[in-house]
Amino acid sequence: MPRSTTALGVLLAVHRLxxxxxxxxxxxxxxxxxxxxxAVAQAFLxxxxxxxxxxxxxxxxxxxxxxxxxxTQRQALTSSQPASQPHP
Numbered sequence: 886m887p888r889s890t891t892a893l894g895v896l897l898a899v900h901r902l903x904x905x906x907x908x909x910x911x912x913x914x915x916x917x918x919x920x921x922x923x924a925v926a927q928a929f930l931x932x933x934x935x936x937x938x939x940x941x942x943x944x945x946x947x948x949x950x951x952x953x954x955x956x957t958q959r960q961a962l963t964s965s966q967p968a969s970q971p972h973p
Contacts, residue, residue: 887923888923888926888927888930889911889922889923889926891926891930892911892925892926892927892929892930893907893908893911893926895929895930895933896910896911896929899933900950900953900954901954902950902953902954906953907953909949909953910946910949910950910952910953911925911926911929913945913949913952914942914945914946914949917945917949918939918941918942918945920942925942928942929942929946
């Protein structure tokens with residue numbers, strides 16, 4: 886099973902997110918930390934096994950999960966900005 890699928894399952898269970906929001910959280914953390922999705926997934930799986938999260942990943946994960954859990958902000962996760970524009 887791919888790391889991203891396993892990480893998605895852990896993310897959904899830990900934070901009680903719907904599947905589409907869970908993937909968007911991983912994608913957003915990947916983009917905002919300038920890390921490949923598989924690297925973010927591996928860091929999250931390592932965290933689930935007791936390792937510390939890299940601080941940038943943990944910080945962005947917290948923000949993305951809060952957005953995903955707040956229905957008024959969920960649109961921010963599903964509307965993508967063009968790659969050429971910086972994130973706010």
